[in-house]
Amino acid sequence: MELLKIGALVGGVTLSVTGAAGVIAAGAEGTARPPAMVQKPGNAAGLQDWVTAFRARALAAGIDGAVFDRAMQTVRYDPQVIRRDRNQSEFTKTIWAYLETATSDLRVTNGKKALAEQADALSQIETRYGVEKEIVTAIWGLESAYG
Known part of the structure; x- marks a missing residue:
């Protein structure tokens, strides 16, 4: 299950x-x-x-x-x-401690990769819901580290 x-x-x-x-x-x-x-x-x-x-x-x-x-x-x-x-x-956490992990170089690299790999699905989401694919990808990364 x-x-x-x-x-x-x-x-x-x-x-x-x-x-x-x-x-x-x-x-x-x-x-x-x-x-x-x-x-x-x-x-x-x-x-x-x-x-x-x-x-x-x-x-x-x-x-x-x-x-x-x-x-x-x-x-x-x-x-x-x-x-x-x-x-x-x-x-x-303090804002600076939080941002250090939220905007790390690794997270940005992983985000660019996820955006490229899921371009079609993210474009469909953008078209259907009017939320830019980059915003969806950023939220996805913060919430799950692209898992």
């Missing part, structure tokens, strides 16, 4: 999904915040509130209700996801 992991900021809620284990964690606040801010911990009730609200959006986007319900039936709140989210290097 292939393990699927997704992390995203969805409507101001930090969401992390692990497919094979059926784990979802959601926090009430987005991730773009200074580390010194007081953070409200997420909880199981908050996750259920989010799932309920997100269901309406999914149905409005054409997702079949039975498909959504089946996908969400095994999810559970995982506080470790919240802890990890709040410990990301963007929020724990």
Whole structure:
């Protein structure tokens, strides 16, 4: 069974999904915040509130209700996801320490290579969504080191 992991900021809620284990964690606040801010911990009730609200959006986007319900039936709140989210290097390092790794020569070299290797797919993304392929490639590199 292939393990699927997704992390995203969805409507101001930090969401992390692990497919094979059926784990979802959601926090009430987005991730773009200074580390010194007081953070409200997420909880199981908050996750259920989010799932309920997100269901309406999914149905409005054409997702079949039975498909959504089946996908969400095994999810559970995982506080470790919240802890990890709040410990990301963007929020724990100084700007200079963060930029040193985020914009390293190796990352730039790998980005140019990924851009060339995936030119067709990235051009399709650019055309369909209006986001420049270089921006998509840069985000891809920051989030996964082109993995």
